[in-house]
Amino acid sequence: MANTAEAHHDDHDHHMPGFFTRWFCSTNHKDIGTLYILVSFIAAIIGGAMSWYIRLELAAPGIQYIDDFQFYNVLVTAHGFLMVFFVVMPAMIGGFGNWFVPLMIGAPDMAFPRMNNISLWLLVAGFILLLLSAVIGDGPGTGWTVYPPLSSQEYQPGPSVDLGILSLHLAGASSILGAINFIVTIFNMRAPGMTIHRMPLFVWAILITAFLLLLALPVLAGALTMLLTDRNFGTAFFVPGQGGDPVLWQHLFWFFGHPEVYIIIIPAFGIVSQIVSTFSNKPVFGYLGMAYAMSAIGVVGFIVWAHHMFTIGFDVSTRAYFTAATMVIAVPTGVKIFSWLATMWGGSIKFEVPMLYALGFIFLFVVGGVTGITLANASADLVFHDTYFVVAHFHYVMAIAAILAMFAGYFYWIGKMCGRKYPRGMAKLQFWVFFIGVNVLFFPQHFSGFAGMPRRIPDYPAPYEGWNYVSSLGALITMIGTILFFIIVWRTFYGEEAEANEWGEGATTLEWTVASPAPWHTHELLPDMTGKAPAE
Amino acid sequence: MSGRTKSNRRLAMALSGFVAGMVGLAYASVPLYELFCQVTGYGGTPQVATVAPGPVSDKKIVIRFDANTNPKLPWKFKAAQTEMTVKLGEQTLAFYEAQNLDREDVTGTAVFNVTPLKAGPYFSKIECFCFTEQTLTAGQRIDMPVQFFIDPEIFTDPDTKDVTTVTLSYTFYPAEPEEKSVDAAEPDNKRKKS
Numbered sequence: 001m002a003n004t005a006e007a008h009h010d011d012h013d014h015h016m017p018g019f020f021t022r023w024f025c026s027t028n029h030k031d032i033g034t035l036y037i038l039v040s041f042i043a044a045i046i047g048g049a050m051s052w053y054i055r056l057e058l059a060a061p062g063i064q065y066i067d068d069f070q071f072y073n074v075l076v077t078a079h080g081f082l083m084v085f086f087v088v089m090p091a092m093i094g095g096f097g098n099w100f101v102p103l104m105i106g107a108p109d110m111a112f113p114r115m116n117n118i119s120l121w122l123l124v125a126g127f128i129l130l131l132l133s134a135v136i137g138d139g140p141g142t143g144w145t146v147y148p149p150l151s152s153q154e155y156q157p158g159p160s161v162d163l164g165i166l167s168l169h170l171a172g173a174s175s176i177l178g179a180i181n182f183i184v185t186i187f188n189m190r191a192p193g194m195t196i197h198r199m200p201l202f203v204w205a206i207l208i209t210a211f212l213l214l215l216a217l218p219v220l221a222g223a224l225t226m227l228l229t230d231r232n233f234g235t236a237f238f239v240p241g242q243g244g245d246p247v248l249w250q251h252l253f254w255f256f257g258h259p260e261v262y263i264i265i266i267p268a269f270g271i272v273s274q275i276v277s278t279f280s281n282k283p284v285f286g287y288l289g290m291a292y293a294m295s296a297i298g299v300v301g302f303i304v305w306a307h308h309m310f311t312i313g314f315d316v317s318t319r320a321y322f323t324a325a326t327m328v329i330a331v332p333t334g335v336k337i338f339s340w341l342a343t344m345w346g347g348s349i350k351f352e353v354p355m356l357y358a359l360g361f362i363f364l365f366v367v368g369g370v371t372g373i374t375l376a377n378a379s380a381d382l383v384f385h386d387t388y389f390v391v392a393h394f395h396y397v398m399a400i401a402a403i404l405a406m407f408a409g410y411f412y413w414i415g416k417m418c419g420r421k422y423p424r425g426m427a428k429l430q431f432w433v434f435f436i437g438v439n440v441l442f443f444p445q446h447f448s449g450f451a452g453m454p455r456r457i458p459d460y461p462a463p464y465e466g467w468n469y470v471s472s473l474g475a476l477i478t479m480i481g482t483i484l485f486f487i488i489v490w491r492t493f494y495g496e497e498a499e500a501n502e503w504g505e506g507a508t509t510l511e512w513t514v515a516s517p518a519p520w521h522t523h524e525l526l527p528d529m530t531g532k533a534p535a536e
Numbered sequence: 537m538s539g540r541t542k543s544n545r546r547l548a549m550a551l552s553g554f555v556a557g558m559v560g561l562a563y564a565s566v567p568l569y570e571l572f573c574q575v576t577g578y579g580g581t582p583q584v585a586t587v588a589p590g591p592v593s594d595k596k597i598v599i600r601f602d603a604n605t606n607p608k609l610p611w612k613f614k615a616a617q618t619e620m621t622v623k624l625g626e627q628t629l630a631f632y633e634a635q636n637l638d639r640e641d642v643t644g645t646a647v648f649n650v651t652p653l654k655a656g657p658y659f660s661k662i663e664c665f666c667f668t669e670q671t672l673t674a675g676q677r678i679d680m681p682v683q684f685f686i687d688p689e690i691f692t693d694p695d696t697k698d699v700t701t702v703t704l705s706y707t708f709y710p711a712e713p714e715e716k717s718v719d720a721a722e723p724d725n726k727r728k729k730s
Contacts, residue, residue, distance in 0.1 A: 111544045180551045184544050218555050222562025237566060240647055241606060241709025247579075248569050252562060313653055315578060316695070 016520075027113035029098045030518060032120050034417065036094030039124060040087050041489075044482075046131075047082030050075045052479055055441075059472035061462045072458040074139030074160075078130065081144050081164070084264065085171045086127050088402050092267035093213075094120065094178060096409050097206045099417060101182060103511040103518065104200045106191025106527040111184035119178040126170035133163035140164040143456055145253060146227065148238040148246045153231040162231060165224045172217045172224075179210035179217075186210075191510075191523070193530030197291070200509045201284060204291045205270025208298045209263050215302065216259035223252035247312055254305040262301040264398055265365075266294055268405030269336060272358045274509065275412050276340050279355035280347030281506035285339045293332035293339075300329050310381040319378035326376035330369065337366060352503070353427040357408030360435055361401050368396025371446065386456075389449025395442045407434070407485070415498030419517030422492040430488055434481030441474030577657030580649035582704075585660035588627035588685035595624050597686055602705035603632060609710045610638040611672065616679065624688040627662065632680045632706065636672035643671040643711035648704065655702045658690035669711050 057066045066072045137158035142151045186207045226237040236242035277284045306322045371393040444467035453464045501512040573581040601615035616631035646666040650659045665680035691697045
């Protein structure tokens with residue numbers, strides 16, 4: 001267990017800044033983390049509401065509620081952008097990353113605290129622009145993939161797509177700056193004795209994610225700028241009649257887009273490692289394997305992008321390569337899954353709520369992952385591309401697995417963040433309601449997709465109605481689970497006081513050595529980690 | 537400035553350089569992508585050559601000719617011949633006809649490719665109207681030549697030796713970017729009900 005040389009700072013004569021300075025001009029990694037989580041909650045409600053509206057329409061064949069199909073497409077687009085850029089990324093990277101990376105490595109704050117704040121407010125600005133894009137003009141009805149020519153001025157006239165592009169520019173800038181901040185912090189500010197190979201796996205996860213962000217987001221930024229100038233300034237990057245190529249957009253977008261999904265899941269891997277270790281009272285099995293598996297997933301994730309483009313007419317050798325490379329990613333992923341199981345084997349397991357969520361993650365990520373292997377086959381994908389089979393796949397890995405990991409992180413760390421315990425019984429109930437809900441929601445979509453139901457459609461032929469109805473029921477259950485979660489969030493603020501380490505000796509990382517709620521400033525005297533057991 | 541701050545700044549600068557480099561690569565991908573297709577013939581991109589090797593054997597292949605016009609270009613555009621049987625390596629001349637149906641001069645550019653896409657590396661053009669923009673005066677009708685040959689290697693490459701027909705396809709677009717399209721775009725296109 002880590003020993004720190006840190007003195008108590010409750011009596012430190014900090015001049016606590018006023019409300020506006022503290023919350024709008026923050027340079028404190030904990031407050032900024034809290035604000036990111038708040039953004040994530042708000043976006044989750046809006047993005048979730050959009051998805052429930054979509055499922056409401058799809059519950060039965062025929063058009064019942066949404067007869068403006070541009071609006072339907074806007075819902076689909078905004079739902080995707082909100083969930084990816086404004087729910088999952090802010091919560092895991094901006095929220096938990098900011099809160100716990102400095103705490104776990106024994107640093108007093110991030111390397112660039114003011115830039116941290118800029119990242120947060122850039123994200124908020126991007127969020128506002130995205131909402132504006134949906135209500136000004138006809139809204140961006142392109143899907144989150146924004147393919148031209150549909151996204152060109154000719155087919156999406158007006159300012160909506162442009163506002164969406166600018167929204168993503170800001171969100172991208174926010175993440176790039178955040179990535180720089182995390183890399184510098186993790187490389188340069190670890191406490192003495194905490195070598196790279198002795199830092200917690202969650203920190204590894206954030207480090208790898210930061211590198212992915214750095215490499216992938218600029219390509220998106222370039223592509224978005226090209227689309228913006230095509231739409232408004234007469235360039236022809238993607239206009240065939242003037243020598244451009246719409247397929248170039250696809251290459252650029254997916255060169256970003258595939259690493260993006262690893263950006264979403266790798267922090268989740270980190271959270272799950274921390275939780276499985278804590279609640280098995282055992283260090284994670286195969287620390288180096290885990291760290292380098294995440295690195296391998298990150299690296300290989302950059303050379304598989306065209307598995308999103310199997311139907312555009314690639315050469316057979318090209319398709320063969322991308323099929324093989326995509327399947328290769330299953331290997332390091334498998335290393336991780338088996339390592340988590342090996343961590344639990346022989347451990348003393350406590351089925352607290354964070355552990356339930358982590359176990360749910362492991363199981364359901366595998367389910368989602370294997371459908372990814374199915375889709376990786378170029379030949380099979382010719383049938384599955386743009387069907388609900390794809391929708392089911394990515395919702396399993398992102399909407400289920402990543403969200404379960406976010407809940408896991410919330411329940412694991414909320415005591416540290418706000419000093420109160422969540423209501424245990426209600427949280428267990430919420431876990432089961434949500435778990436059942438998301439499975440009833442997304443599992444039947446595999447069947448719809450297999451039967452050929454296309455995606456991004458507001459209506460479908462009658463034979464698809466059965467599984468669509470079931471899926472919409474699942475959406476209702478999930479909605480109840482989400483409402484339960486927000487009730488739990490509320491009740492936590494009035495909950496029992498949390499002790500510094502509420503999870504016992506399984507919780508070995510540095511955040512459990514500080515008080516709950518964590519003091520505003522921590523590790524002002526660096527803890528000395530030389531010779532200590534790895535604080536994994 | 538403390539050593540730590542200097543070290544942080546240096547690393548941050550290096551990482552920012554990385555970011556700028558990736559943006560640069562994204563823009564560099566534009567010409568690189570075109571170059572890649574031209575060099576490899578991927579996507580049915582025909583090659584450009586200056587001289588044909590001449591017929592190497594009696595092996596023959598059928599070439600079909602396809603012509604398309606973007607709706608915004610007021611031209612009638614078609615191939616003068618539907619198909620031709622040519623010997624491998626032999627230089628061949630084919631014609632397309634275009635007529636400007638408008639009352640004003642109109643300039644068009646053509647984009648082109650071949651199918652099957654894998655035949656791209658083996659279809660070489662020596663002379664083509666597609667290399668330059670074409671301006672037709674009101675009502676003018678012209679014949680446009682294409683000089684090409686099929687690389688004999690097409691039958692030695694295991695991937696392409698089953699090809700019996702290659703189709704050369706052109707699509708003519710208006711050369712100027714459409715200023716009209718923004719105002720003329722149908723606002724109710726996207727509100728189509730089922």
